[in-house]
Amino acid sequence: MNEIQTTLSKTGEAAAPALQLNTVRKRKGTGLQSTMGMIKNVIPYVLFFVVWELFSQLNGRIQMFNPLFLPAPSLLVHDGWELAQTGIITDSLLASSMRIFFGFACGATVAVLLAVLMSKFSMLERWMSPFLTLVSPIPSLALLPLFIIWFGIGEFPKVLLIAWTTFVPVLVNTVEGFKSVPSTLIRSALSLGASQRQVFTRIMIPSAIPNLLIGAQISLGLSFSALIVSEMMGADSGLGYLIVDARNYFKVTNMFVAIILIGIEYSLFALLLKLLERKVLAWRRGGIGEAVEKVR
Amino acid sequence: MKLIVEKVRKNFGERTILQDVDLTIHENEFICILGHSGCGKSTLLNMVAGYIFPDEGEIKINGEKIQGPSRQRGMVFQDHALFPWCTVLENVAFGPEVQGMPKKQARETAREFLGLVGLEAYGAHYPAELSGGMKQRVGIARALASHPDILLMDEPFGALDILTRDMMQRELRRLYEKLHTTILFVTHSISEAVYLADRVVVMKHGVVAEVFEIGIQHPRSFDSPGFADMMARIERLLMEDEEEVIV
Numbered sequence: 001m002n003e004i005q006t007t008l009s010k011t012g013e014a015a016a017p018a019l020q021l022n023t024v025r026k027r028k029g030t031g032l033q034s035t036m037g038m039i040k041n042v043i044p045y046v047l048f049f050v051v052w053e054l055f056s057q058l059n060g061r062i063q064m065f066n067p068l069f070l071p072a073p074s075l076l077v078h079d080g081w082e083l084a085q086t087g088i089i090t091d092s093l094l095a096s097s098m099r100i101f102f103g104f105a106c107g108a109t110v111a112v113l114l115a116v117l118m119s120k121f122s123m124l125e126r127w128m129s130p131f132l133t134l135v136s137p138i139p140s141l142a143l144l145p146l147f148i149i150w151f152g153i154g155e156f157p158k159v160l161l162i163a164w165t166t167f168v169p170v171l172v173n174t175v176e177g178f179k180s181v182p183s184t185l186i187r188s189a190l191s192l193g194a195s196q197r198q199v200f201t202r203i204m205i206p207s208a209i210p211n212l213l214i215g216a217q218i219s220l221g222l223s224f225s226a227l228i229v230s231e232m233m234g235a236d237s238g239l240g241y242l243i244v245d246a247r248n249y250f251k252v253t254n255m256f257v258a259i260i261l262i263g264i265e266y267s268l269f270a271l272l273l274k275l276l277e278r279k280v281l282a283w284r285r286g287g288i289g290e291a292v293e294k295v296r
Numbered sequence: 297m298k299l300i301v302e303k304v305r306k307n308f309g310e311r312t313i314l315q316d317v318d319l320t321i322h323e324n325e326f327i328c329i330l331g332h333s334g335c336g337k338s339t340l341l342n343m344v345a346g347y348i349f350p351d352e353g354e355i356k357i358n359g360e361k362i363q364g365p366s367r368q369r370g371m372v373f374q375d376h377a378l379f380p381w382c383t384v385l386e387n388v389a390f391g392p393e394v395q396g397m398p399k400k401q402a403r404e405t406a407r408e409f410l411g412l413v414g415l416e417a418y419g420a421h422y423p424a425e426l427s428g429g430m431k432q433r434v435g436i437a438r439a440l441a442s443h444p445d446i447l448l449m450d451e452p453f454g455a456l457d458i459l460t461r462d463m464m465q466r467e468l469r470r471l472y473e474k475l476h477t478t479i480l481f482v483t484h485s486i487s488e489a490v491y492l493a494d495r496v497v498v499m500k501h502g503v504v505a506e507v508f509e510i511g512i513q514h515p516r517s518f519d520s521p522g523f524a525d526m527m528a529r530i531e532r533l534l535m536e537d538e539e540e541v542i543v
């Protein structure tokens with residue numbers, strides 16, 4: 001900066017460039033602030049890995065327990081990279097992503113369609129509700145061995161398990177959403193000349209979407225558990241399989257790599273859902289963020 | 297347009313909400329139904345809207361029995377009932393759109409009615425971003441955009457603060473004088489009823505107690521001759537058996 005200033009003043013164009021420099025400096029200032037903020041946010045994450053690294057290194061020296069049990073992050077990066085070069089990581093990620101995507105999409109779609117039918121035909125709801133009360137308390141993972149006996153160890157039972165895990169929370173929440181549409185909204189739509197079908201597509205569905213998304217968020221966590229467990233039982237690909245395989249050969253670093261990848265993949269899917277929610281529910285205001293303004 | 301309520305009775309379970317209610321509303325009339333909460337005034341309005349049906353008697357509009365909600369009878373609710381996921385403009389355009397008007401034309405109509413209530417600048421906002429009075433203006437614009445024969449209003453200003461309420465009453469009167477829509481307005485405020493209406497129908501315990509012709513010149517205010525007197529008369533009628541209970 002100083003250099004620039006001196007060269008500029010040498011050329012004798014002091015006033016205008018000084019102004020320019022000011023703006024440059026200002027822009028740089030705000031940039032610096034946002035970088036500072038970013039650093040502040042990142043510090044806890046960095047600290048976590050640094051402490052882990054130091055602890056593992058220390059353990060490697062004094063042998064509190066077998067160092068193989070808790071490999072250092074640096075070793076994980078190294079071994080993870082080696083593993084990636086063999087193509088196993090890409091394959092596993094791809095296999096797991098496909099399963100969760102299809103399972104989640106199928107489960108959610110069927111759940112929403114059924115919820116629509118249930119809200120249209122009270123007869124169906126009367127018959128479905130007791131059935132749901134029967135099956136919804138059963139953790140879906142308990143069904144996995146049964147699914148394997150029925151459908152073998154191919155893709156189908158895995159996708160089915162994920163779909164089933166997704167299905168129940170989405171269905172229950174969407175039905176609840178349809179039921180809690182404010183009656184004045186339906187009444188005003190009817191008084192504005194809307195047909196029954198228009199009331200459904202233009203009032204009931206948008207009203208139920210927040211509940212549907214809550215159901216989807218609950219489902220996503222559960223269906224990831226279903227994914228990993230089903231890959232641990234009778235699979236030859238996927239992140240869950242990677243963990244079991246690593247256990248069989250006592251490659252603890254590979255287990256850690258797989259665990260971390262699961263965390264990352266879940267975060268990505270959750271982020272996608274969050275983005276979708278933000279887009280669909282742009283009309284929503286309020287919440288704690290708007291309730292009370294913070295003192296600066 | 298002529299609305300006739302004939303010998304209407306309505307029960308909710310064992311309780312009789314309305315009995316023997318007769319009422320005739322003519323074209324371009326501004327009628328207020330006034331009464332304590334629980335006197336059946338909202339029930340009557342909901343029956344005229346077609347949301348619920350009388351157990352006995354009939355409600356006819358232009359000689360036809362009311363079979364359900366219709367765009368003939370626009371409704372404004374106390375909680376405004378705007379669709380929160382639609383912008384203000386989309387809310388007002390909803391009626392014309394579902395009635396089959398092309399989208400572009402419906403928006404044009406909506407813009408026109410938003411202008412009528414002085415909110416043309418807020419078309420792109422969501423209802424949650426508006427104040428209570430503004431939401432209710434949108435509610436009125438939305439109901440009017442369907443060109444109803446009669447506008448039904450269920451304590452529309454009941455949730456507003458007193459200053460906004462005064463302003464909205466003036467605003468509604470201005471709209472009425474401009475459009476001459478027939479209005480059936482439910483309220484529990486005596487001054488609101490006397491300020492707004494041509495006729496005030498006072499209801500007590502599910503029956504029409506008395507109908508007052510308010511012959512006061514518009515624009516009215518508390519100082520208008522006869523205003524205070526009218527309010528006192530209605531208040532006396534409403535308070536009658538309250539005193540009996542105390543004695």
